[in-house]
Amino acid sequence: MKKLILQPAERDVRMEETLYRLLTAFLAAGLLGAGVIWLFRLDLSPFLLPCALRTWLGIYCPGCGGSRSFRFLLHGQILQSLFYHPLVPYGAAVCGWYWITHTLRHLTRGRIKGMRYRNLYCYLAVAIVILNFIWKNVMLLAFHMELIP
Template identity: 35%
Template structure:
């Protein structure tokens, strides 16, 4: 399958911007002690329906991952861990390819998006089934 270098380049730049933003966030939280995620608005879908939306738990999962709590992050929203590991492999392999001046490394494939979509949908169905059928809430 042919790859598109422009898409890889866009994801690579976005990856570095995300890394920089995460480092800045972590520094602000570490220096000031202020938890910026505490000021995020609650999920409007969850507030209105009482059900989990496909993204519910994502912010808490990111926070858990940033604090090294991989299993909690995976439980809150597995898409966050999937994206983290896929992104890490992509960034390391792309950086290695750029340093070695080779066109090697991981490349964007549509299947990665489809797998991510399946993870999001299955997570939403499982969380809402646990909530509706058994009254089990996913704690954070």
């Protein structure tokens, strides 16, 4: 039985294509879910649980504010979204640009190059989460300012 060994360039192309398909599937699922929620006027607030870390330890968790940030981003309030959790608009911008450029690449049959995946994008995301976590908890513990009610 022959092993399939891919060259680094071939591996990168396959990874880029897989990432594009995953983003397309998530986008389609999100639009479908949003459509169902809008069509049936569903209220999901009873299903939102309080943050366990905030409840038990009294500090913000690394994801605190993400839901509000997402809601503000959907309403076009980018500054509010950045305030509640900067990872949400960052992730939307990076993933959105990646998806748009790869869609254009598919539509033009490769004449337009798609955005390349770089590990740096993930490192920046982790840095944003860590800095946001530290900032919010310093404001809470040192200055008694609740940034997320």
